[in-house]
Amino acid sequence: MPVAATADVVVVGAGIVGAACAEALTAAGVRVVVVDRGAVASATTASGEGNVLVSDKEPGPELDLAIASRAEWGAVLARLPERVADVEWEDKGGVVVATAESGPLKAFAAKQRAAGVDARLITPAETFELEPLLTRDVTIGVHYPDDAQLQPVLAATALLTAVRSRGSSVRSGVDALSLRTASGRVVGVETSAGEIVCGAVLNACGPWAGTFAAAAGAPIHVLPRRGMILVTAPLPDCVRHKVYDADYVGAVGSGDADLQTSTVVESTRAGTVLIGSSRERIGFDEAIRVKVLRELARKAVGLFPFLGDVPVMRTYGGFRPYAPDHLPVIGPDPRVGGLWHATGHEGAGIGLAASTGRLVTELFLGLEPHVAPDPFRVDRPAVLAA
Template sequence: MLPDVVVVGAGIAGAACAEALSAAGVRVTVLDRGAPASGTTAAGEGNVLISDKAPGPELALAQASLARWPVLLESLEADVEWQAKGGLVVALSSLDALTDFASGQRAAGVRAEVVSASDALALEPGLTPSVVGGVYYPEDAQLQPVLAATALLGAVRRRGGSVLAGVTALGMRPGGVMTSVGFLPCGAVVNACGPWAGEFGAAAGAPLAVMPRRGMILVLACPLYTRVIHKVYDADYVGAVESSDADLQTSTVVESTMAGSVLVGSSRERVGFDSSLRVDVLRVLARKAVRLFPPLAEVPVIRAYGGFRPYVADHLPVIGADPRVPGLWHVTGHEGAGIGLAAGTGQLFADLFLGREPVVDPAPFRVDRDGVMV
């Protein structure tokens, strides 16, 4: 059976769109030039965050996604190391900026609880005594991104769809998509190529201003004398996420995994597709993590990894049909929030594709907004 839709990109965004379409009875084929979930998805931390998003369209999509993830995972009977652990944002100087940010979020329906220094230390005993307080976000969660993408793609296969690894999409022509193994007829093509979405968009006749933004993560051994219970980050993180600066941005993010390791981030810089790991950046991440959690100074580093996130200048995902090429849709631009936003993104995309009432207002994510189409 020929597919109704070909999804180009087997990362978390493409997998979520394919799953949502297949659940509605659409025949789907997913292509990836590499192994499924081996690109940006494999380089993520698995964050499902509300805490770092200001009121607006991205927060609305994050809230829809947060509500959908547990229901979706239950329906798939998938173990993806889901942890509804909550997040703690801490300040080492003034709390004013954090409390103002949290106040705006609460008005948008986010649970954000201002905590004192003693409360923060009670939540995370390994924190430095220098914290002056923070904001606790009980809704923040975490999952293992490769397991999640694999579970979504598994559902596509069970419903009769296909997942083709090692197949490169080369462009479009009427009635289908050109690939490295020949022409594949289909009714529509979804560009879910993440940081490479601009590249495939250009090949399909619809270039996008999507750029790679590189990030690096340290993985530490399991600390025996302290635990990191929540996702913990400092007040600089939100500013780094929202920054459009191409230069290096770093902030402290520390969290544990169900495997027992500790992940330390985060960094952001626009350096093209330069995949080299920079030791100087890793040193900055390590120093900042120890400043926040002094006991981590004695914990050995297991490894470091990095990857590219799909950056758009206005920091909003691109979700919708391309007005320039009939049958071409785009789902990209989530930058470092793609794991958390994936469930809601898949639902929104399927709503638009099938003509259903959209789960959130799709207008802010449209392809033809300022600064997206080249």
């Protein structure tokens, strides 16, 4: 097969995580080629809500990464070319509410504050000041000023525009078929458009990362977990923050394969309201399940009663990369020299992308990492279980 290009690193996957890694690498002077069998940001990234959250994570490595990434997004956006810098970033903050027993939410917020999160307990009256249309069944709220939102497709596209502006390339519609190795190290990637000669390959294939890793001779345990979202018709200003019920945190951290739903409601700059969220491990089954949509709608009306009179314009869903221990997989693979992974973020990939890109770059260049990398190692038992 003819040589199509040369690069220091080939990034396989042009979603938000692959784009953030490519942007960080090229900002540090690394030559990159990004390939994706589909269009840029057309899979998992296109099915996300754009959340950049610190409010939904238990204290531990993922929360540490989330706090760092929330700060890192500012630096990343400042590096973007001016013509693409608007990614609909909103410092809207988040509000988490309980409508029954308030003790678990209070305890969770206290643990987060101890870990450095700005988590402010607020009374029902203060909650209604922030969100006047909330149900009056609220018993307590927690305000998270640092929660933010962006438009994920715009963000991934802008990141890859920055990659191109630095002389690296992005190739959509190009399938990475296999690795070429010599003496146990990567020397190239065979693609549907020819061979790309390189010294390293980054697996940023999202829910398909396990398939790519297995083909590369280094299998990892990353599975698809499906989520669905409802989108209303455009509305006047009605939901001011990202608002969700206290059950959401438990659903995020659960490993159950069966359907789980919790209420998440937020508006977009276009005026639509996004309603989630669901999680279920059903492989790559794309069938629309009406029972899931009904459950999302029912719970959303319980949180915001006015939504009962609002038409739903469309629904969409997607697959998120799930690792059994709920931690991303970030770093080099010790089994194949030059093979790297950045996957397993599940529904948090958009928020964690900025620090993931920085961490990959730091490890690749031998720099001091800004967060502890060991919890995200590829060779941990949960990732190599398969």
